[in-house]
Amino acid sequence: EVQLLESGGGLVQPGGSLRLSCATSGFTFSGYGMRWVRQAPGKGLEWVSAITGGGENTYYADSVKGRFTISRDNSKNTLYLQMNSLRAEDTAIYYCAKRTSRTGTTVDYWGQGTLVTVSS
Amino acid sequence: QSALTQPASVSGSPGQSITISCTGTSSDVGGYNYVSWYQQHSDKAPKLMIYDVSNRPSGVSIRFSGSKSGNTASLTISGLQAEDEADYYCSSYTSSSTLGVFGTGTKVTVL
Numbered sequence: 001e002v003q004l005l006e007s008g009g010g011l012v013q014p015g016g017s018l019r020l021s022c023a024t025s026g027f028t029f030s031g032y033g034m035r036w037v038r039q040a041p042g043k044g045l046e047w048v049s050a051i052t053g054g055g056e057n058t059y060y061a062d063s064v065k066g067r068f069t070i071s072r073d074n075s076k077n078t079l080y081l082q083m084n085s086l087r088a089e090d091t092a093i094y095y096c097a098k099r100t101s102r103t104g105t106t107v108d109y110w111g112q113g114t115l116v117t118v119s120s
Numbered sequence: 121q122s123a124l125t126q127p128a129s130v131s132g133s134p135g136q137s138i139t140i141s142c143t144g145t146s147s148d149v150g151g152y153n154y155v156s157w158y159q160q161h162s163d164k165a166p167k168l169m170i171y172d173v174s175n176r177p178s179g180v181s182i183r184f185s186g187s188k189s190g191n192t193a194s195l196t197i198s199g200l201q202a203e204d205e206a207d208y209y210c211s212s213y214t215s216s217s218t219l220g221v222f223g224t225g226t227k228v229t230v231l
Contacts, residue, residue: 045209047219059218104154104213105220110165
């Protein structure tokens with residue numbers, strides 16, 4: 001059974017940093033691209049970042065480029081999102097998600113999410 | 121990259137069929153057969169319902185079907201049930217962003 005479990009969310013002041021983790025199991029982690037998706041309170045879904053299976057390529061939404069860094073440790077089956085220079089508008093539930101093996105952008109499994117609140 | 125356009129809300133009675141539209145451009149929905157649909161119940165994580173326009177993952181009810189015409193994709197829920205009440209989001213590959221683009225989301229209400 002595929003499982004994704006995020007952690008690391010919490011309350012942080014504007015300008016601060018936070019590191020999210022996503023522990024995975026039930027599939028060959030290194031064989032799949034992974035993504036982070038966020039959802040601000042009462043709002044829709046937003047793609048945040050993506051990384052290929054081997055970690056060679058990373059991609060970011062314009063809204064987080066230069067501030068967030070996605071990475072993975074395939075020996076630990078874990079995905080990360082380092083978030084720096086946080087802003088109030090980064091407040092959201094952050095989900096990690098597993099890509100399918102197909103072309104496109106589809107993700108087939110999601111974690112339960114971790115809440116990040118940026119406020120003074 | 122602007123979000124794909126979905127109706128804010130759609131409603132129907134139990135047993136009826138409803139259709140949710142997802143309108144984009146030739147750079148996303150119209151240009152590729154890579155449209156997915158996700159269901160999100162209140163305070164829950166999204167769930168994949170349809171991928172590549174019209175394919176259902178294992179375990180998803182056959183009451184859910186997807187299609188596309190031009191720049192508009194559609195999700196149809198037939199035999200509407202109370203458990204279908206949720207938010208639905210489309211997503212598409214786009215030539216202007218490797219990450220893709222989500223729709224604005226549609227709240228489905230079962231009357």
